[in-house]
Amino acid sequence: MREDEARIELKRLSVEIARHDKAYHKNDSPLISDSEYDSLRRRYLNLEKGFSHLAPKDGPSTSVGYKSDTAFRKIQHTVPMLSLDNIFSDEGLNEFIMGVKRFLKELSNDASTELEMVAEPKIDGLSISLRYESGLFVSAATRGDGEVGEDVTENIKSLKEVPLSLKGIVPSIIEIRGEVYMSKNDFMELNANQKAHGNKIFANPRNAAAGSLRQLDPTITATRRLKMFFYAWGEFEGISWESQTEFYKYLKAWGFEVNPLMQKCDSAENLISAYKKISELRPELDYDIDGVVYKVNRLDWQKRLGFVSRAPRWAVAHKFPAEQVETVITEIDIQVGRTGSLTPVAKLIPVNVGGVLVSNATLHNEGEIQRKDIREGDTVLIQRAGDVIPQVVKVIVEKRPKETKAFNFPQFCPVCGSDAPRVENEAIRRCSGGASCNAQLVEKLRHFVSRGAFDIEGFGSRNAEIFFDKNLVLNLTDIFRLKNKRKVLEKLEGWGPKSTEKLLDAIESRRIISLDRFIFALGIRGIGRTNARLIASHYLTINSLRSLMIEAAVIGSEAREDLNNIDGIGPNLARDLIVFFNDPINTRLLDQFENLITINAHEVTNLVSSPISGKTIVFTGTLNTITRMEAKNSAEELGAKVSGSVSSKTDLVVIGDNAGSKAKKADDLGIKMISESEWIKLIE
Numbered sequence: 001m002r003e004d005e006a007r008i009e010l011k012r013l014s015v016e017i018a019r020h021d022k023a024y025h026k027n028d029s030p031l032i033s034d035s036e037y038d039s040l041r042r043r044y045l046n047l048e049k050g051f052s053h054l055a056p057k058d059g060p061s062t063s064v065g066y067k068s069d070t071a072f073r074k075i076q077h078t079v080p081m082l083s084l085d086n087i088f089s090d091e092g093l094n095e096f097i098m099g100v101k102r103f104l105k106e107l108s109n110d111a112s113t114e115l116e117m118v119a120e121p122k123i124d125g126l127s128i129s130l131r132y133e134s135g136l137f138v139s140a141a142t143r144g145d146g147e148v149g150e151d152v153t154e155n156i157k158s159l160k161e162v163p164l165s166l167k168g169i170v171p172s173i174i175e176i177r178g179e180v181y182m183s184k185n186d187f188m189e190l191n192a193n194q195k196a197h198g199n200k201i202f203a204n205p206r207n208a209a210a211g212s213l214r215q216l217d218p219t220i221t222a223t224r225r226l227k228m229f230f231y232a233w234g235e236f237e238g239i240s241w242e243s244q245t246e247f248y249k250y251l252k253a254w255g256f257e258v259n260p261l262m263q264k265c266d267s268a269e270n271l272i273s274a275y276k277k278i279s280e281l282r283p284e285l286d287y288d289i290d291g292v293v294y295k296v297n298r299l300d301w302q303k304r305l306g307f308v309s310r311a312p313r314w315a316v317a318h319k320f321p322a323e324q325v326e327t328v329i330t331e332i333d334i335q336v337g338r339t340g341s342l343t344p345v346a347k348l349i350p351v352n353v354g355g356v357l358v359s360n361a362t363l364h365n366e367g368e369i370q371r372k373d374i375r376e377g378d379t380v381l382i383q384r385a386g387d388v389i390p391q392v393v394k395v396i397v398e399k400r401p402k403e404t405k406a407f408n409f410p411q412f413c414p415v416c417g418s419d420a421p422r423v424e425n426e427a428i429r430r431c432s433g434g435a436s437c438n439a440q441l442v443e444k445l446r447h448f449v450s451r452g453a454f455d456i457e458g459f460g461s462r463n464a465e466i467f468f469d470k471n472l473v474l475n476l477t478d479i480f481r482l483k484n485k486r487k488v489l490e491k492l493e494g495w496g497p498k499s500t501e502k503l504l505d506a507i508e509s510r511r512i513i514s515l516d517r518f519i520f521a522l523g524i525r526g527i528g529r530t531n532a533r534l535i536a537s538h539y540l541t542i543n544s545l546r547s548l549m550i551e552a553a554v555i556g557s558e559a560r561e562d563l564n565n566i567d568g569i570g571p572n573l574a575r576d577l578i579v580f581f582n583d584p585i586n587t588r589l590l591d592q593f594e595n596l597i598t599i600n601a602h603e604v605t606n607l608v609s610s611p612i613s614g615k616t617i618v619f620t621g622t623l624n625t626i627t628r629m630e631a632k633n634s635a636e637e638l639g640a641k642v643s644g645s646v647s648s649k650t651d652l653v654v655i656g657d658n659a660g661s662k663a664k665k666a667d668d669l670g671i672k673m674i675s676e677s678e679w680i681k682l683i684e
């Protein structure tokens with residue numbers, strides 16, 4: 001574009017953007033959609049990059065008043081972004097190492113084979129995945145829920161640590177992952193500046209980094225001096241490496257920052273001394289760290305170890321001990337959960353613990369209160385570890401006021417008044433009110449719209465309560481009928497046509513859902529995301545799940561046996577599932593959903609070329625070259641189901657040494673049997 005054309009186009013765009021800003025912010029009646037608006041801004045910012053000297057002085061990139069709650073564009077991660085399991089002690093580390101050794105047969109048999117690991121600081125920031133194609137930076141995404149993140153490409157570009165092109169050997173595709181953080185100094189400076197201008201103060205550098213990155217206007221991000229360390233990869237093509245440390249060499253050669261405290265360790269003792277060294281250095285570092293990450297160095301072992309749920313088996317985070325602070329319990333409140341559990345919560349005089357203001361702490365259950373003799377009015381020591389809910393460590397008895405009384409745990413639900421008996425073998429009391437208890441209904445609703453479930457943007461925990469109180473959403477299916485209540489919604493306090501429209505759009509966009517999310521969303525006791533996925537991958541469609549759960553109610557039925565055989569579903573979960581799907585209230589609810597939403601059949605991924613996809617496999621006897629755990633893991637990765645017992649549904653039995661009755665039963669039933677070496681050949 002010529003200069004004179006660019007000047008005119010920049011001016012035209014800036015006038016147009018200003019017009020839309022006014023329509024949106026002042027008049028509350030936007031003239032174009034949010035994405036059209038964002039694309040106008042992007043066009044302006046791109047042009048401005050090439051012709052910065054021609055940009056109008058008061059142009060959109062200088063206006064910080066632009067605030068939109070528009071969601072960022074979504075980016076699907078081709079390789080999921082995982083989290084890490086936490087350990088809090090040296091024993092935890094030993095257990096982790098033993099777990100790795102138990103999994104890898106060559107290590108479980110031979111103690112002398114070395115398990116090389118790396119130890120490095122766990123940066124307390126937010127993880128980002130950068131994508132490079134032919135060595136050029138193309139996009140950046142936040143972790144999001146691990147599967148889908150937000151597009152922060154423009155924002156990330158301003159970071160000095162993010163090379164726009166890679167140096168040295170350039171792979172055709174590479175995704176580099178790392179942690180964005182704000183240095184402690186920059187954080188202090190930013191907060192001082194925010195305060196001086198009457199703007200929001202950030203609680204800690206992590207929040208400041210997150211807030212600075214998630215700016216719809218990337219020019220604001222650019223002023224915030226964010227930094228990055230890199231430590232992982234996603235999709236890659238045209239290159240390979242054999243170890244974590246070799247990958248780090250590539251990272252450095254390409255121009256990425258690797259944390260200088262990273263070190264190789266060949267024993268548990270060395271890992272512990274690396275942990276000690278990093279803990280000692282912690283106060284001097286100019287960035288926050290919240291632990292040390294240990295990773296198995298060899299890549300072939302990483303691959304074989306694979307993942308459990310959302311965390312690798314080959315890495316773990318050793319978290320620093322929680323900070324402990326004293327405060328006073330003003331009151332003990334009883335909260336009712338979505339399955340009726342009564343949880344005591346201590347209301348506290350707010351205190352700052354590790355940069356976060358804490359005003360509640362969980363007291364777990366009745367027994368915990370009795371054991372620690374926790375009373376209203378007590379001064380207590382509380383702690384917060386990572387993202388977990390703050391806990392009461394102990395009562396400072398010397399500071400107990402004279403007039404306190406032992407806490408009397410209620411035997412009735414504080415919300416609906418139903419009996420709340422202590423269930424046998426359980427530490428908690430449960431409200432027996434079921435669907436007649438409003439607290440349970442609201443909690444179910446909150447869970448249903450939450451991130452891992454239907455993930456309805458703009459619904460939120462507070463709104464769930466308001467919509468319920470105003471009779472707008474009395475059961476889960478009502479969410480999908482909210483569009484008939486548009487006028488009422490618009491008139492709610494703090495709501496208007498625009499916010500109502502946004503919420504209804506968010507609901508519409510969730511009318512199609514995967515089976516595992518749907519199962520999780522139902523809030524069945526004991527069914528978290530992992531179990532929901534397990535059930536979805538076993539039953540594949542909602543209809544087969546429903547009908548087989550009805551059949552499974554009959555003791556001795558094939559469906560009951562099939563459910564009991566799912567590896568990972570114990571007898572209690574099996575019972576809870578059967579109870580849930582046979583309860584007439586739930587059947588009615590599920591019938592209603594049929595007309596309101598589409599529940600997609602479970603997608604069986606990357607199975608196209610697997611000879612065992614969809615098959616049910618039983619392992620029996622002692623395996624020689626791989627452990628039972630590794631065998632199960634690779635079978636599941638290739639799309640097979642692993643069952644604990646042989647039945648007419650079994651497709652294949654893998655026979656190890658000294659196989660007994662299962663081999664005989666398979667033989668009687670005429671089921672195909674193969675040896676361990678045939679199995680290895682098959683999966684290779």
Ligand code: IVH
Pocket residue numbers: 082083084120121122123124125126127179231232293312315317
């Ligand atoms: S490795 C597949 N290394 O901690 C595992 N993560 O709590 C990839 N994190 O989601 C993660 N420092 O955002 C790894 N040195 C480090 C890290 C690190 C910080 C973050 C990361 C991860 C989270 C898990």
